[in-house]
Amino acid sequence: MKLLYFAWLKQKIGIGAEEVTLPDEVNDVAGVVAWLKTRGDNYATALKDDAIVRVAVNQTYAKPDTTVSNGDEVALFPPVTGG
């Protein structure tokens, strides 16, 4: 899976993109976020307030129960502030 991070999530995690292989039991957006939190303090800190984290799967806004698999592009970011 291709993971992308933007804005302060990118700063807190320390990278903007990475390729990962999901554990077999992770198959939805909520699972990805929960799994990422276990990967280190930087992830745990960045995703601490996960209610405000927005997730897009293949460049479309997703919900916690949106299914994901290893071929997907999943992006995590804060609420948008453009315009």
Add this chain to the structure above:
Amino acid sequence: MIRVQREDFDVGEEMRSLTTGNTGIGGLASFVGLVRDMAGGAGDSAMTLEHYPGMTERLLTEIDEEAHRRWPLEGSMMIHRHGRLEPGEQIVMVLTASAHRQAALDSCAFLIDWLKTQAPFWKLEETPDGASWVEARASDDVAAARWAKPGTDG
């Protein structure tokens, strides 16, 4: 049409290009967003706009198509810049053209309200205390919510 670009744009030129050759247009509405000086003139208050290439274009295209479904538009144009911008610089432009003013004005407001709450851009402000990410405003969600259709969460 939509464009996401680093470079500045010329509103007059974009207006001419949207309306030239279409005499069915009776009303052209515009919104132009500028970088506001948050430091009140006391030092640097430039900002850097980060975006999600690919998803940004996809989202703006979807919002543009939705405006054309909801209003009888003769044309529309959205431009959003990214990169570092100084106070006074143009960030965003929305143009909508229709036979009559109401469709042009309403669809223009719809597009900028939806863009602000949906399009994946993030502002990093330079302040005297260092760089700081701008927080999303609940009032922007309220502004966008007035365009939601009954029975949807968009």
